[in-house]
Amino acid sequence: MSTTATAPSHGRAPDGPAADAQAPDGHAPEVGARQGHAPERSASEIADLARRVVGTSSLDEASLRRYLHGLPGVDQVGAEGRAGMLATRSIKTTSKAWALDLIIRMIDLTTLEGADTPGKVRGLCAKAVQPEPGDPTCPRVAAVCVYNDLVPVAVDALGDSGVHVAAVATAFPSGRASRHVRLTDTREAVQAGAHEIDMVIDRGAFLSGRYERVFEDVVAVREVCRENGATAHLKVILETGELATYDNVRRASWLAMLAGADFIKTSTGKISPAATLPVTNLMLEAVRDFRRETGVQVGVKPAGGIRTSKDAIKHLVAVKETAGEDWLDPDWYRFGASSLLNDVLQQRQKLRTGWYSGPDYVTVD
Amino acid sequence: MATTPTTSTGTRVDVRKTYKLFIGGAFPRSESGRTYEVTAADGRFLANAALGSRKDARDAVVAARAAQKGWAGATAYNRGQVLYRVAELLEGRRAQFVEEVSAGEGISRGDADDVVSAAVDRWVWYAGWADKVAQVAGSANPVAGPYFNLSVPEPTGVVAVLAPQRSSLLGLVSVLAPVLVTGNTAVLVSSERRPLPAITLSEVLATSDVPKGVVNVLTGRTAEIAPHLAGHLDVNAIDLAGAALADGVTWGALEAEAAGSIKRVRRPALDDAEPDWTAVPDGPRRILAFTETKTVWHPKGV
Numbered sequence: 054m055s056t057t058a059t060a061p062s063h064g065r066a067p068d069g070p071a072a073d074a075q076a077p078d079g080h081a082p083e084v085g086a087r088q089g090h091a092p093e094r095s096a097s098e099i100a101d102l103a104r105r106v107v108g109t110s111s112l113d114e115a116s117l118r119r120y121l122h123g124l125p126g127v128d129q130v131g132a133e134g135r136a137g138m139l140a141t142r143s144i145k146t147t148s149k150a151w152a153l154d155l156i157i158r159m160i161d162l163t164t165l166e167g168a169d170t171p172g173k174v175r176g177l178c179a180k181a182v183q184p185e186p187g188d189p190t191c192p193r194v195a196a197v198c199v200y201n202d203l204v205p206v207a208v209d210a211l212g213d214s215g216v217h218v219a220a221v222a223t224a225f226p227s228g229r230a231s232r233h234v235r236l237t238d239t240r241e242a243v244q245a246g247a248h249e250i251d252m253v254i255d256r257g258a259f260l261s262g263r264y265e266r267v268f269e270d271v272v273a274v275r276e277v278c279r280e281n282g283a284t285a286h287l288k289v290i291l292e293t294g295e296l297a298t299y300d301n302v303r304r305a306s307w308l309a310m311l312a313g314a315d316f317i318k319t320s321t322g323k324i325s326p327a328a329t330l331p332v333t334n335l336m337l338e339a340v341r342d343f344r345r346e347t348g349v350q351v352g353v354k355p356a357g358g359i360r361t362s363k364d365a366i367k368h369l370v371a372v373k374e375t376a377g378e379d380w381l382d383p384d385w386y387r388f389g390a391s392s393l394l395n396d397v398l399q400q401r402q403k404l405r406t407g408w409y410s411g412p413d414y415v416t417v418d
Numbered sequence: 419m420a421t422t423p424t425t426s427t428g429t430r431v432d433v434r435k436t437y438k439l440f441i442g443g444a445f446p447r448s449e450s451g452r453t454y455e456v457t458a459a460d461g462r463f464l465a466n467a468a469l470g471s472r473k474d475a476r477d478a479v480v481a482a483r484a485a486q487k488g489w490a491g492a493t494a495y496n497r498g499q500v501l502y503r504v505a506e507l508l509e510g511r512r513a514q515f516v517e518e519v520s521a522g523e524g525i526s527r528g529d530a531d532d533v534v535s536a537a538v539d540r541w542v543w544y545a546g547w548a549d550k551v552a553q554v555a556g557s558a559n560p561v562a563g564p565y566f567n568l569s570v571p572e573p574t575g576v577v578a579v580l581a582p583q584r585s586s587l588l589g590l591v592s593v594l595a596p597v598l599v600t601g602n603t604a605v606l607v608s609s610e611r612r613p614l615p616a617i618t619l620s621e622v623l624a625t626s627d628v629p630k631g632v633v634n635v636l637t638g639r640t641a642e643i644a645p646h647l648a649g650h651l652d653v654n655a656i657d658l659a660g661a662a663l664a665d666g667v668t669w670g671a672l673e674a675e676a677a678g679s680i681k682r683v684r685r686p687a688l689d690d691a692e693p694d695w696t697a698v699p700d701g702p703r704r705i706l707a708f709t710e711t712k713t714v715w716h717p718k719g720v
Contacts, residue, residue, distance in 0.1 A: 411652020
């Protein structure tokens with residue numbers, strides 16, 4: 054892969070957590086402080102960048118296929134071995150305390166059930182703002198992730214707490230609907246006040262090689278996210294559990310980033326396997342390489358299957374080792390999770406009191 | 419032993435055993451990777467046992483917690499049947515238990531045989547209580563109002579059990595079985611020097627109908643593991659029977675730790691000796707030590 058010079062129009066992402074506006078007490082930034090520090094890019098800038106990376110004058114099926122299939126293949130044994138090695142690191146005491154708080158700040162507290170009620174979402178929002186009642190040092194989570202129709206409830210419940218509302222849209226989780234329906238779905242969520250949109254790609258189109266269609270879907274959804282002055286961030290769910298190979302995960306990651314994704318996300322959480330460490334590590338390599346090549350930083354969000362602090366800490370190790378410290382920040386790395394938060398809270402209690410805690414000592418969600 | 423396979427030199431190589439822990443129905447090594455030598459009363463080597471750590475105790479509590487709801491949800495009759503089946507399997511392993519009790523406790527095979535018989539009988543005795551304890555300990559209370567008022571004993575939850583240090587099978591059964599009959603799940607810390615009967619019991623339980631996680635067996639130093647169980651917020655009760663005569667353990671200190679999370683604590687009977695485990699219990703006291711009384715008010719028809 055050639056390393057092209059950074060185009061002046063695309064400002065480089067900040068070089069480290071020091072450049073970050075995170076409040077010192079660990080709480081999420083106040084509302085209004087837009088998450089993500091990458092300068093806003095216009096649709097034409099994104100298209101220019103994609104054409105330059107792909108090396109073509111027009112982004113069509115053939116050029117995208119040529120580019121994506123020209124990406125180096127993934128050594129499966131090597132990738133799994135590397136992930137296994139990263140998982141052996143031991144993180145203890147003060148490092149562990151720091152990691153636990155960072156994990157909480159990175160959580161997109163999620164409920165995506167058919168049985169979700171406004172009451173359940175309000176309860177989740179209360180927990181998002183104050184995960185550990187009685188402990189003011191406990192940070193807030195990054196966002197609450199709900200279905201489209203419950204966005205107004207979440208927006209209302211979170212108020213000006215600084216916790217964002219993320220909505221899954223585009224006929225989540227399958228994505229099997231016309232583009233019109235998927236865009237309308239997204240538009241409703243954005244208009245209801247969602248700060249972040251989690252879209253799914255059309256895996257059927259991707260697996261049958263119609264890359265241009267997937268690319269244009271992402272571009273179209275991104276436009277809806279930025280309609281009428283809205284600034285919703287776009288997370289693109291690749292649903293890696295359905296992509297069959299690591300090569301496909303790498304291709305889908307690059308395709309989503311070229312189309313202007315702010316985040317690439319592993320899974321919907323409805324398919325197993327979801328966010329495995331090798332897949333997440335592969336996506337971290339992709340965002341690292343993408344920034345090296347274009348100067349544009351893209352975030353990563355593993356979702357589904359991360360239930361314990363231990364798992365989450367393994368992910369943080371991978372973030373640090375593969376992508377770098379710039380990604381060790383809620384603006385660039387998120388965990389899509391529900392039960393993870395309770396486990397982290399129990400671990401925090403263990404560190405604070407010295408005694409193992411139990412599920413009776415955290416709120417039920 | 420009629421024919422023993424031999425090496426070319428005529429002497430058979432010993433198959434020396436390295437046992438593991440019993441957590442959640444599986445036999446994992448200690449998280450710490452440590453083992454210790456178990457020796458007979460006369461000092462000869464018997465086997466290697468896993469030297470459990472606080473993290474093994476943590477894992478065992480997680481397994482016990484996960485199993486508790488299902489075990490308590492089974493009918494009392496069913497629990498009784500499942501436990502009775504364990505007694506059948508204990509009987510089937512009689513020879514192995516006699517061997518281990520005899521070697522570990524330094525008693526003759528004849529005496530050890532009596533101990534095993536008593537242990538099996540004790541297990542059956544407690545299994546029988548499963549569907550009777552509510553009648554004995556429950557009550558229909560006369561109240562001044564148009565209500566049926568019923569009190570019933572319910573399991574307290576996850577119980578940590580420190581098994582007696584000396585009586586490695588009969589004492590073990592006498593403290594473990596009463597915890598299980600009402601629907602508690604147990605994290606058992608075996609006798610430190612004489613863990614083999616507890617390990618064999620875990621092999622029995624693994625092949626019985628007792629669901630995984632209902633009994634979890636940790637071998638190792640009582641003084642190392644017990645404080646973490648006593649302080650663990652997700653353990654509801656602790657039986658300190660094995661705190662007496664354990665190296666470096668003061669049961670009062672464990673009771674003080676347990677108070678931090680308002681656990682039920684059963685103190686050891688004596689400080690410097692073990693009770694006579696051969697005596698048949700004079701009632702379901704040990705069972706009721708790990709129950710909570712639930713009282714229900716039900717309106718009578720008008």
